[in-house]
Amino acid sequence: MKSARKNGPWPIICLVSELPPPPGGMAVQAEMLGAGLRQQGHEVINVPTNALPQNSAWRRIPLVRGIVNLSLFLSRLWPGCFRSNVVHVFSHSYLSFFLFTFPAVAAGKVMGKRVIIHYHGGAAGAFLRRWFWLARLALESADMIIVPSGFLAAVFMRHHLRTHEIPNILPVDSLPFRERSPLRPHVIMARHLEPDYNIACGLRAFSILRQSRPDATLTIAGDGSEKAMLASLCHELGISDSVIFTGNVENAKMKLLYDRADIYLNSSRVDNQPVSILEAFACGLPVVSTAVGGIPYMTRHGEDAMLAPDDDHAQLAAHMVALLQDSALSARLIHQARQRVREHAWEPIHSKLLKLYHGESRT
Numbered sequence: 001m002k003s004a005r006k007n008g009p010w011p012i013i014c015l016v017s018e019l020p021p022p023p024g025g026m027a028v029q030a031e032m033l034g035a036g037l038r039q040q041g042h043e044v045i046n047v048p049t050n051a052l053p054q055n056s057a058w059r060r061i062p063l064v065r066g067i068v069n070l071s072l073f074l075s076r077l078w079p080g081c082f083r084s085n086v087v088h089v090f091s092h093s094y095l096s097f098f099l100f101t102f103p104a105v106a107a108g109k110v111m112g113k114r115v116i117i118h119y120h121g122g123a124a125g126a127f128l129r130r131w132f133w134l135a136r137l138a139l140e141s142a143d144m145i146i147v148p149s150g151f152l153a154a155v156f157m158r159h160h161l162r163t164h165e166i167p168n169i170l171p172v173d174s175l176p177f178r179e180r181s182p183l184r185p186h187v188i189m190a191r192h193l194e195p196d197y198n199i200a201c202g203l204r205a206f207s208i209l210r211q212s213r214p215d216a217t218l219t220i221a222g223d224g225s226e227k228a229m230l231a232s233l234c235h236e237l238g239i240s241d242s243v244i245f246t247g248n249v250e251n252a253k254m255k256l257l258y259d260r261a262d263i264y265l266n267s268s269r270v271d272n273q274p275v276s277i278l279e280a281f282a283c284g285l286p287v288v289s290t291a292v293g294g295i296p297y298m299t300r301h302g303e304d305a306m307l308a309p310d311d312d313h314a315q316l317a318a319h320m321v322a323l324l325q326d327s328a329l330s331a332r333l334i335h336q337a338r339q340r341v342r343e344h345a346w347e348p349i350h351s352k353l354l355k356l357y358h359g360e361s362r363t
Helices: 023-039 064-083 095-110 123-140 148-157 199-212 227-237 251-260 277-281 311-324 327-344 346-357
Strands: 012-015 044-048 086-091 114-119 144-147 185-189 216-223 243-247 263-266 285-290 306-308
Touching: 012 023, 012 064, 012 095, 012 216, 023 044, 023 277, 044 095, 064 095, 086 095, 086 123, 095 123, 114 123, 114 243, 114 346, 144 148, 185 199, 185 251, 199 216, 199 227, 199 263, 199 311, 216 251, 227 243, 227 346, 251 277, 263 277, 263 311, 277 285, 277 327, 285 311, 306 311, 311 327
Parallel strands: 012 044, 012 086, 086 114, 114 144, 185 216, 185 263, 216 243, 263 285, 285 306
Antiparallel strands: none
């Protein structure tokens, strides 16, 4: 349903971001934001930072694929900025920041547009410690910096940059909530198979759980550079027959995987506000996670999740065992988590964004 227009015509948004595929993370947030804005009546011009098609022959040639992709991005950026009122830039750390955020901010400011940097990524602290002297040129030029968590707000404040906190979007009512009683030892992880997400720690935690619950199963939804290593680790731990690697999964199919599972396990080492944890909350899955990055800002240990120290597979396993043994604990976590995710519904987020688009708030 479209809201009443209290501030004149909807601004035209130039949305600069990676878009699916691949699934997950910032790309999905950008896709949901664009869809929500269009539904409200905004014109949204997508300028994808991954403009090179997935099936392009150029992708097979290292370096050349990067040059071609950047060329496609820049060719779409300038006309997109020209037609818009607001340039909304989804931003990540390191090379991506300099290749995509820098030119997007520069193009928007040269054309006199309102520029908003929407920063994601748990590696922001390390990135800014090393590269703030250069990154500040874009960050300080933007009219507003949006972050999805108090964790990132604190990171930016250490560099004397004020931000506006707007949580990640979650289509709460479209996710399949289910009561889980009794809890079964059916575990799911949904992260990319990359070093930052430390899937190996989750496998070791699961192997401990399986010692007391031989009927335990683990589904890992995601793909990445560590897939072969993780498959080898499963064999080494003797759990290969209980672990399923699904590869990348479309959002619609992820709902089915969440519905079949009973515990969500996250063992990441670097994180901000993982949408997968929010999705687990909405689906009624009790969450067991490492307390890294922004995760302690979005959860409370013993209230809506069970948290363990970084890279502590033994404690992760102990938390899963506790949930399976204590139905009152798991029921409390599920109920509290379900209430928490209401903060991520679209309507209040759009209301906040509209004020920023119209320049009504700078805090």
